[in-house]
Amino acid sequence: MTAFDMELVGKVGSMALVNKEWGDIDYNVIARISRELKPGCIWVTSGATEIGRIDYIRRNGKELQGECSDVKTDYAAQGQTILMQNYRRFIDSRYSVRQILVEHQHFNDPNKREYLKNLLLRCAEQSAIPIVNYNDPLSNEEIVKIELQQLMQSGRSVVHCSDNDETASQIACLVKCRKLLIYTSTLGIYSDPNDPDTLIREINGKDAYELMQAIESCQQSCVGASRAGANGARAKLEYIKAPAANGTEVYIASPRYRIAEILSGNAPCTHICVR
Numbered sequence: 527m528t529a530f531d532m533e534l535v536g537k538v539g540s541m542a543l544v545n546k547e548w549g550d551i552d553y554n555v556i557a558r559i560s561r562e563l564k565p566g567c568i569w570v571t572s573g574a575t576e577i578g579r580i581d582y583i584r585r586n587g588k589e590l591q592g593e594c595s596d597v598k599t600d601y602a603a604q605g606q607t608i609l610m611q612n613y614r615r616f617i618d619s620r621y622s623v624r625q626i627l628v629e630h631q632h633f634n635d636p637n638k639r640e641y642l643k644n645l646l647l648r649c650a651e652q653s654a655i656p657i658v659n660y661n662d663p664l665s666n667e668e669i670v671k672i673e674l675q676q677l678m679q680s681g682r683s684v685v686h687c688s689d690n691d692e693t694a695s696q697i698a699c700l701v702k703c704r705k706l707l708i709y710t711s712t713l714g715i716y717s718d719p720n721d722p723d724t725l726i727r728e729i730n731g732k733d734a735y736e737l738m739q740a741i742e743s744c745q746q747s748c749v750g751a752s753r754a755g756a757n758g759a760r761a762k763l764e765y766i767k768a769p770a771a772n773g774t775e776v777y778i779a780s781p782r783y784r785i786a787e788i789l790s791g792n793a794p795c796t797h798i799c800v801r
Contacts, residue, residue, distance in 0.1 A: 530773075531647060532703040533566040534785075537694035541711050542781040543573040543609075544580065551577055553612065555781050560616030562785045563655045568646055568701065570658045570694040571609060578605025602662035613657050622654035627661035633696050643700050660693055691765045698769035705789060706774050708762060709781040714796030715759050717747050729798040734771040737800050741767055766798060775799040 538559060545552040563569055578601035582590060590597045606625075614623045626645065632638045649656045691708055698706040717724040729744055731737035741763050748760035759778075766776045779788045779795035787793040 530702055530704040532568060532650060532701040534705050534707065534789075535568045535570065535694055535698040535701065535703045536707040536709070536785065537570040537690050538572065538709040538781055539690065539711070540573040540576045542709055543571070544576050550580060551608070551612065556612045557616040558784060559781070560613050561618070563617055563621075565621060565653045565655065566650050568649070568656050568658060568697055568703070569613075570690050570697065571613070572659070572690045574605035574609050574659060575602040575662060576605065577608050578602055581605065581608055598662065606659065609659070610657060613655075617655055620653070622649075622652065624649060624654050624656050626656050626658045628658060628693060629661045633700070639700065646697070646701050658693065658697065660690055689761075691762050695765040695769050698766075698774050699772055702772060703769070703774055705777065706766065706769050707777045707779065707785060707788060708766065710759075710762065710778055711780070712759075713780045713794045714778045715744055715748065715763065717744070719748065719759070725794060726796050727794070729796060730801045732801055734773075734800060737770055737798070738767060741770065741798065770798050770800075773800065 536559075538555070542555055543552055544550070559569070575598055579589070581604055582601060590600055606627075610623070610625050617623050626642075628642065632642050646656055648654075694706065694708060697703075713722070713725050715726045715729070716722070717726055726744060729737070729740050731740050745760050745763050748758060748763065762778060766778075770776050776798040777788050777795050778798070779793065783793035783795070788795050791797075
C-alpha cells in the first residue's frame with residue numbers, strides 16, 4: 527500500500543480569485559477555500575499580480591506605467607500582502623498560516639528541494655497551513671531563462687515552474703500527497719473544448735503506465751487556454767503526470783464547488799487516478 531506524507535495539495539488560479547465584473551477580489555471564493563483548509567493541506571495560490579493591480583488602481587486611480595516586467599513585479603509585491611491577509615482572515619484561527627514563496631531553483635537544487643520538503647512537512651506537524659506562491663516579485667524572466675538554460679545543459683530534467691499548476695504538481699511529488707486538486711476556470715477536462723457536455727469525469731488505468739496512456743490520449747483534444755499567458759488544459763495534464771504516476775489522485779475542477787464536494791465525488795470534475 528502506498529504511504530502518503532500529506533493529505534492534500536491544492537491550487538487556485540488568479541482568474542478564480544478576481545471578479546472581473548466588480549473589478550475586485552472575490553472574497554467569497556477565498557473565504558470558502560480558506561475555511562476548508564486544515565493541517566495536512568498545502569495550498570498553492572495565484573492572484574498576487576492581479577490583486578496588486580486592482581489595489582494600486584483603487585488607491586491611485588490609474589495603472590502603473592513602465593516596463594512590463596517591472597510593472598508585474600510591483601503589482602505582485604503589493605498583491606502578496608493582500609492575499610495573505612485574506613487567507614489569514616478566513617482560515618480557522620486555531621491554525622497557524624505560513625507564507626512560502628518558491629522559485630524554480632527550489633525544485634532543481636537537491637539541497638533546496640530537501641529543505642523545502644522538510645519545511646512543508648513540519649507545517650502539518652505544527653498545526654500550520656502553508657500558503658505557497660511563485661516568487662513573482664523577485665523573478666526576472668530573462669534571468670530565469672538563462673538559469674534554466676544552464677541547468678538544461680547538464681542533461682538532466684529541469685523544473686521550470688512556468689505557472690502554479692506546475693508548482694502545485696511539483697509540490698505534490700515532493701511531499702507525496704494523497705490528493706491533488708487543481709482549480710481551473712472550467713469544470714475540468716473536455717473531450718471537445720467547445721462542448722460543455724463533453725466533460726471527461728474519469729481518466730484512469732489499471733497501473734501507472736496505462737494511466738499515462740489515458741492522459742496522453744486526452745491531451746490530444748486539449749486546445750487553447752482560458753486567458754493570455756495561461757498554458758491551458760494540455761499543460762495541466764502534462765504537469766499532473768508525475769504526481770498521478772506516483773499514486774496521487776488528481777482532481778481538475780471549478781472553484782464554484784467546495785473542496786469537500788469535489789473530493790467526495792459530489793461535484794462535476796475530472797478525476798485522474800490508477801484504478
